[in-house]
Amino acid sequence: MLEDLKEKVYQANLELPKRHLIQYTWGNVSEVDRESGLFVIKPSGVDYDKMTADDMVVCDFDGNVVEGDLRPSSDMPTHAVLYKTYPEIGGIVHTHSPWAASWAQSGLDVPAMGTTHADTFYGSVPCARFLTKEELDAGYEHETGNVIVETFTERGLDPMAVPGVLLQGHGPFTWGTDAYDAVMHAVVLEEVCRMNAITRFLNPFAPELPQYISDKHYNRKHGKNAYYGQANR
Numbered sequence: 001m002l003e004d005l006k007e008k009v010y011q012a013n014l015e016l017p018k019r020h021l022i023q024y025t026w027g028n029v030s031e032v033d034r035e036s037g038l039f040v041i042k043p044s045g046v047d048y049d050k051m052t053a054d055d056m057v058v059c060d061f062d063g064n065v066v067e068g069d070l071r072p073s074s075d076m077p078t079h080a081v082l083y084k085t086y087p088e089i090g091g092i093v094h095t096h097s098p099w100a101a102s103w104a105q106s107g108l109d110v111p112a113m114g115t116t117h118a119d120t121f122y123g124s125v126p127c128a129r130f131l132t133k134e135e136l137d138a139g140y141e142h143e144t145g146n147v148i149v150e151t152f153t154e155r156g157l158d159p160m161a162v163p164g165v166l167l168q169g170h171g172p173f174t175w176g177t178d179a180y181d182a183v184m185h186a187v188v189l190e191e192v193c194r195m196n197a198i199t200r201f202l203n204p205f206a207p208e209l210p211q212y213i214s215d216k217h218y219n220r221k222h223g224k225n226a227y228y229g230q231a232n233r
Contacts, residue, residue: 001038001058001066001067002033002036002038002040002058002067003053005031005033005040006040006053006054006056006058007053008031008040008178008179008180009029009030009031009040009041009042009053009056009179010042010051010052010053010055010056011053012029012031012091012093012179012180012182012183013027013028013029013042013048013051014048015029015180015183016029016048016093016095016183016186017048019183019186019187020097021095021097021186021187021190022095022096022097023096024047025044025045025046025047025048026095026096027093027094027095027096027097028041028042028073028075028076028079028093028094029041029042029091029092029093029179029182029183030042030073030076030079030091030092030179031090031091031092031178031179031182032083032089032090032091034087034090037060037061038058038059038060038066039058039059039060039061039079039080039083040056040057040058040059041056041057041059041072041073041076041079042055042056042057042072042073043055043056043057043068043070043071043072043073044070044071044072044073044074046070055068055069055070056068057070057071057072057073057076059072059076059079059080060080061080061083061084062080062084063076063077063080063142073094074141075094075141075144076141077139077141077142077144077145078094078141078142078144078145078148078173079092079094079145080142080145081142081144081145081146081148081149082145082148082149082173082175085145085149086159086175088159088160089159089160089175089176090175090176090177090178090179090181090182091175091176091177091178091179091180091181091182091183092173092174092175092182093173093174093175093179093182093183093185093186094171094172094173095171095172095186095190096170096171097171097172097186097189097190097193098190099190099191099193099194099197100166100171100172100186100189100190100193101170101171101172102193102197103127103166103193103196103197104127104166104167104168104169104170104171104172105168105169106127107127107168107169108127109124109125109126109127109166110124110125110127110166110189110192110193110196111124111196111208112124112208112209112214113195113196113199113206113207113208113209114192114195114199114209115209115213115217116188116191116192116195117188117192117195117196117209117214118209118213118214118216118217118218119188119217119218119221119228120163120185120188120192120221121161121162121163121164121188121189121192121218122158122161122162122214122218122222123157123161123162123214124162125162125164125165125166125189125192126151126152126155126157126162126165126166127165127166127167127168128147128148128150128151128165128166128167128168129147129151129168130168130169131143131144131147135147144167144170147167148165148167148173151165152165159175161218161222163175163176163181163182163185164185164186164189172186172189172190174186174189
């Protein structure tokens with residue numbers, strides 16, 4: 001079942017250590033097949049050096065395992081909530097990458113301080129609140145997904161214009177049109193968090209990027225008249 005997607009998700013997961021986003025098994029990548037209403041995700045706690053495409057686990061939007069001999073990533077219910085809520089999302093990544101996790105532990109949104117940020121994220125990347133004790137007891141990973149949705153709803157954010165979030169005290173989730181797009185957003189978020197931290201160290205009063213510059217950089221890549229890159233290639 002979904003053998004091609006298993007291979008793609010397996011390869012996308014291998015990007016996490018290659019891009020220095022994880023240590024050991026501290027991360028996961030998934031991608032959805034909208035036609036079947038199923039998604040593929042890495043297994044929980046399996047060493048990347050030993051993992052194979054056949055180890056990938058197929059799940060549904062209610063968090064049930066449909067196919068697979070191994071337990072899915074413990075974050076699988078969070079992925080399920082996001083896929084079920086946002087039909088435009090095609091792939092999801094979770095890591096504990098150090099710079100993004102540091103911002104999450106600080107409880108701070110990631111502001112757009114430079115054009116590197118504005119090329120990918122339209123405005124600040126939000127930091128969601130801590131889960132309550134009641135939410136944690138009700139189902140930690142499922143409620144984590146609900147808190148992400150709550151954050152984007154309350155702030156009126158488009159998840160495809162801001163394809164990532166920090167969870168306070170935890171770390172980042174990113175997403176995109178597919179697994180590789182989600183990985184790319186995880187890499188960008190980590191770099192932006194690193195740049196912002198260094199910027200604030202050098203100048204605690206450094207301003208955020210003016211909105212008109214942010215608009216220009218985001219729209220030249222993602223707007224209706226985008227001109228970044230090569231058309232039809």
